[in-house]
Amino acid sequence: MLIIRPLKDSDLDDLYEMAASAGNGLTTLPPDRKLLQSKIEKARASFEGRCAPGAGLYLFALEDTEQQRCVGISGIQARVGLDEVFYNYRLSITVSDSRELDVHVRTPTLYLTNDMTDATEIGSLLLAGSHRGGGNGLLLSRCRFLFLDEFREYFSDKIFAEMRGVSDDQGQSPLWEALGRRFFDMEFVEADRLSARGNKSFIAELMPRFPIYLSLLPDSASDVIGKVHTNTEPALNMLQAEGFNFNGLVDIFDGGPVVEAFLHNIRTIRQSILRPVKRVDRPLLDNLPAGDKVMVSNRSFEDFRVGALPRSAIRDDEVQIPGPIMEALNVAEGDQVRIAPLKEALF
Numbered sequence: 001m002l003i004i005r006p007l008k009d010s011d012l013d014d015l016y017e018m019a020a021s022a023g024n025g026l027t028t029l030p031p032d033r034k035l036l037q038s039k040i041e042k043a044r045a046s047f048e049g050r051c052a053p054g055a056g057l058y059l060f061a062l063e064d065t066e067q068q069r070c071v072g073i074s075g076i077q078a079r080v081g082l083d084e085v086f087y088n089y090r091l092s093i094t095v096s097d098s099r100e101l102d103v104h105v106r107t108p109t110l111y112l113t114n115d116m117t118d119a120t121e122i123g124s125l126l127l128a129g130s131h132r133g134g135g136n137g138l139l140l141s142r143c144r145f146l147f148l149d150e151f152r153e154y155f156s157d158k159i160f161a162e163m164r165g166v167s168d169d170q171g172q173s174p175l176w177e178a179l180g181r182r183f184f185d186m187e188f189v190e191a192d193r194l195s196a197r198g199n200k201s202f203i204a205e206l207m208p209r210f211p212i213y214l215s216l217l218p219d220s221a222s223d224v225i226g227k228v229h230t231n232t233e234p235a236l237n238m239l240q241a242e243g244f245n246f247n248g249l250v251d252i253f254d255g256g257p258v259v260e261a262f263l264h265n266i267r268t269i270r271q272s273i274l275r276p277v278k279r280v281d282r283p284l285l286d287n288l289p290a291g292d293k294v295m296v297s298n299r300s301f302e303d304f305r306v307g308a309l310p311r312s313a314i315r316d317d318e319v320q321i322p323g324p325i326m327e328a329l330n331v332a333e334g335d336q337v338r339i340a341p342l343k344e345a346l347f
Contacts, residue, residue, distance in 0.1 A: 001066065002136060003328045004143045004297075004306035006047045007040055007059040007073060014070040015040075018126050028124045029073070030193055043075075047302050053154035054078050058147065059124060060304070062140045064131065065328060071131040072140045075124035076147065078154055081117030087203055088113055088162075088249040088258060091226060094211065108222070110212040115249060116258070120148070120156040125235060135290030135308070138342050141238055143306040145268035146297040146338055150304075157263050160247070161239060164232040165256030166224035175255040178221035183208055191253055207252065225255040232256070242267045268295075272340040275319040279333045282322055290343040296321070297338045298329045305329045308342060 007015070012033065020031040029036070039059060046056030055078060062072030080086045089110040096105045122144050127137050148155055167173045167188070173180075176188040183206050184191055194202060214222040226246065228236050236259070243265050249258035263269060288310055296319065297306045307329055313320045319339060321331070331337060 001064075001324065001328060002071075002131075002139065002308070003063050003065055004060050004139065004304075005063055006302075006304060007043050007061045007070070009037075009040055009044070011061050011070040011073075012037055012040060014128075015073060018071075018073070018128050021129070022126055028075070029126055032193075046078075047304070049302070053151070055082065056154065058144075060140070060143055060147075060306075062127070062131070062136065072127040072136065073124055074126075074140045074144055075122070076144050076155070077121040077123065079118050079156060080121050081114060081119075085114060085203075086116055087207070087252050088116060089212070089252050089255075090115065091248050091250055094213070108214040110214065110225075110250075112207060112209060112252070113249065116158075116160055118156060119158040119160050119260070120263075122159060122161050134287075135293060135342050137234065138238065138290055139295060139306070139308055141235065142242070142268050142340070142342065143295060143297070145242070145266050146272065146295060146306060146340060147304055148263060148266075149269045149272055150297070150299055150338060151301060152263065155263065158260055159244075159263055159266065160258055160260035161244065162251055162258050163236055163256045164229040165251055165254030166227050166229055167254060173254040174220045174224050175217075176253055178217050179212065180253055188253065195253070203252065221255075226250055226257045228256055268340045271345060272338050274336050274338055275314065275317070277326065277331050277333055277335050277337055278315075278318040278320045279326060280320040280322055282320075293342040295340050295342050296325075296329065298331045299336065299338055300330065303330055309339075314339060 015036050016031060016033055019029045019036065042057045043059035045051045046058050058076040060074050061070040064071050090113045092109050092111055094107045094109040125141055127140055165173060171189050173188045180191060239259055244259040244261045246257045247260045250256060292311050293308045294311050294314065295306050296309050307325050309321065319337060
């Protein structure tokens with residue numbers, strides 16, 4: 001059985017293994033035990049209410065209960081840019097016009113901005129290769145929307161995700177090689193590592209404040225701005241299906257796009273419903289296609305849990321849940337749970 005739950009200390013080894021296999025480009029989860037442990041501690045403090053909810057980092061583990069190990073992770077940063085400045089480039093157009101010469105030129109231009117300050121970020125999505133397929137990635141990603149829906153008061157109305165930009169097999173970014181390296185004098189991987197550690201002051205100190213005209217960059221760099229890494233395309237497609245769209249901002253290191261949606265417009269949130277639990281004695285169905293499954297959450301803040309059920313479990317006045325899943329979700333008969341589609345619309 002696969003269950004979503006808050007990340008905990010015992011997940012460190014599994015998390016490190018997944019981060020090490022992810023390669024370069026996953027900024028928020030580098031293969032650094034000390035940094036990963038600090039993130040786990042921040043997540044625990046967030047779920048346990050030991051920090052302000054609006055400053056929280058909420059990290060969710062996908063646990064394989066039979067193997068008793070963490071096989072995936074996803075996260076929510078409640079508000080960005082409050083403790084550390086959050087940077088993006090805005091892709092815009094600069095227009096030059098001369099009536100005398102009959103010249104009208106539109107030049108794509110990058111402007112350094114802090115436009116996403118105070119917005120809610122979803123990210124840190126990572127799934128072990130052994131558990132890809134079967135809708136597991138959808139469960140890991142979309143469970144976050146159930147948490148956002150349940151505790152809206154702690155989050156911004158604007159939800160966004162920074163998508164991994166284009167890089168080669170050696171982790172080299174064309175945009176970084178053409179632009180960032182000229183100002184930072186370091187490898188892309190090193191800049192990414194420093195940013196992941198929270199050391200973002202070097203960005204403000206070294207990044208050029210003036211507009212960057214794309215016509216001055218080589219085609220190899222300008223062509224990847226706003227494009228995602230091949231491995232990130234499924235994640236982008238999923239977010240687009242939820243109503244996320246490119247907002248004109250890109251990552252300052254690799255040029256990956258930023259996609260956003262208003263919380264109330266996210267499809268999972270719009271389609272979620274509440275039902276009381278009815279205990280049933282029937283076998284678990286693990287091999288159903290994703291379109292025949294729904295997500296069900298226990299609505300708890302400190303011990304938030306999400307599992308998958310057959311769509312047929314939903315009734316007009318209840319949801320029928322087998323005993324083992326009830327125990328995994330920490331719910332009792334009569335408790336109200338939140339239900340949303342894993343893939344297809346409920347009705």
